Amino acid sequence: MDSNILNEFRCCVYKCFNRAADALMDASDALLTESRARSVAELSLSPFFRRNWPSMYEAFQDAKIDRCALQRVFAQYAPLPASEQRLVVGGDASSILRPESRTARDRTYVHASNLPEGAKPVRPGWQFSELAVLPEKPSSWVYVLDNRRIPSDATQAGVMAEQLQEAAGLLVRRFLFLGDGYYGSETFRTLTADIDCDILVRFARNRVLYREPRPQTDEEISKRTRGHPTWHGAPLKLHDPSTQGTPDQSAQRTDAKGHRVEVACWLNLHFQKARNRPVCLFRVIRHGAADTKRDPKVSWFLFWGRDLPAPEEVPALYPRRYSLEHSYRVSKQDLLWEHHARAGASGDGTNYRRVGNARPSVPTPRLFARLAVRASSQAC
Numbered sequence: 001m002d003s004n005i006l007n008e009f010r011c012c013v014y015k016c017f018n019r020a021a022d023a024l025m026d027a028s029d030a031l032l033t034e035s036r037a038r039s040v041a042e043l044s045l046s047p048f049f050r051r052n053w054p055s056m057y058e059a060f061q062d063a064k065i066d067r068c069a070l071q072r073v074f075a076q077y078a079p080l081p082a083s084e085q086r087l088v089v090g091g092d093a094s095s096i097l098r099p100e101s102r103t104a105r106d107r108t109y110v111h112a113s114n115l116p117e118g119a120k121p122v123r124p125g126w127q128f129s130e131l132a133v134l135p136e137k138p139s140s141w142v143y144v145l146d147n148r149r150i151p152s153d154a155t156q157a158g159v160m161a162e163q164l165q166e167a168a169g170l171l172v173r174r175f176l177f178l179g180d181g182y183y184g185s186e187t188f189r190t191l192t193a194d195i196d197c198d199i200l201v202r203f204a205r206n207r208v209l210y211r212e213p214r215p216q217t218d219e220e221i222s223k224r225t226r227g228h229p230t231w232h233g234a235p236l237k238l239h240d241p242s243t244q245g246t247p248d249q250s251a252q253r254t255d256a257k258g259h260r261v262e263v264a265c266w267l268n269l270h271f272q273k274a275r276n277r278p279v280c281l282f283r284v285i286r287h288g289a290a291d292t293k294r295d296p297k298v299s300w301f302l303f304w305g306r307d308l309p310a311p312e313e314v315p316a317l318y319p320r321r322y323s324l325e326h327s328y329r330v331s332k333q334d335l336l337w338e339h340h341a342r343a344g345a346s347g348d349g350t351n352y353r354r355v356g357n358a359r360p361s362v363p364t365p366r367l368f369a370r371l372a373v374r375a376s377s378q379a380c
Helices: 001-016 023-032 053-062 067-077 156-170 185-193 218-223 309-334 337-343 364-376
Strands: 015-021 087-096 108-111 122-133 143-149 175-179 196-205 208-210 235-237 249-254 259-272 274-285 296-302 352-360 362-364
Touching: 001 015, 001 023, 001 067, 023 053, 067 143, 067 156, 087 309, 087 352, 108 156, 122 156, 122 309, 122 362, 143 156, 156 175, 156 185, 175 309, 196 309, 196 362, 208 274, 218 337, 249 309, 274 309
Parallel strands: 087 175, 175 196
Antiparallel strands: 087 122, 108 122, 122 143, 196 296, 208 235, 208 259, 249 259, 259 274, 274 296, 352 362
16 A cells, blocks of 8 residues: 555545544544444544543534535545546445434434334434445445435435536546436436436336337328327337337347356337436346346346447446445444444434545545545434
8 A cells, every 4th residue: 555645645534624633533543443343432442542432422423524525535536447447436325223212313214124024124214325436346345435314305316416416526537327226217317317427227127118209200290280299109118028129239248157148228218207318228138147036137227328338348337336235234334334323413424434445555445434434424
């Protein structure tokens, strides 16, 4: 690692802390070194936290962070791929449950997993939206650009669109955003229409898209006495192969295990409620898949933007998004994200999720992550 770059990064981060800066930097150093700490109290025992344990709680409760300045620092030090490769970012939302915190501000009902059979998969808590630069090979070492709580009067799609808009103005390269099936909707398509980035998202297999309508002849136009022209062409139903027709592009390749992978692409489609927003549809058939819910044989993806990926790139491109899942696990289990969101009485969790990881010549992804969490904890 280039220690000069790391020192510069730490100095820039320190300037973003408007209050309790020394305590926050000590907390960051403790997080980077105390891998066995499982609570805020245990973290305060680190030799790198040079204060008494109450200062740890006060740092998370009373600190003030310049979020905009911190976002600029993260974007400045985020690693860039080679010029011929895409800059790939990913986004998703994760929840922190607060079922017993009746006075916690702005709680909402959020998704909860691993509950008893028959129980409703929701609990009171907070939901957070994260945007991060993804590594080429899936791992938990992502470089967080922004992490913020989704307030009760906003939606996951709306907050992510705001984050993408801000990232497009901060990053020096045009990027490709990877998202899960939640973002494969006409709402998100409309919200991101004017953002200068490419978007590739999962698409549910029970959805319907529409082709462009057939141009009308002069005779047909002259015979029409009322009503508007045809807005939609023939439907393309993902669950009905008879409506899909011949794809505009197709390719075949083999995966790492030697199994055949087929990719097809349909161009110039649109949603029924977003007819002026064209999208491209990809179908990926993996013949080596187990054809289960977690390992489907057929997967569908939507793309919109300027630089359409080649069909053979999609099967290897989208799995990079899974790094976010690993990152959330590390943040909650090793970086004590949930503990610090609770430690901050204001409770947003963003502040903590911004403190980081390690790569040669750049500040570590874990450092990015921890600082992001800390910045989100403050906003509640």
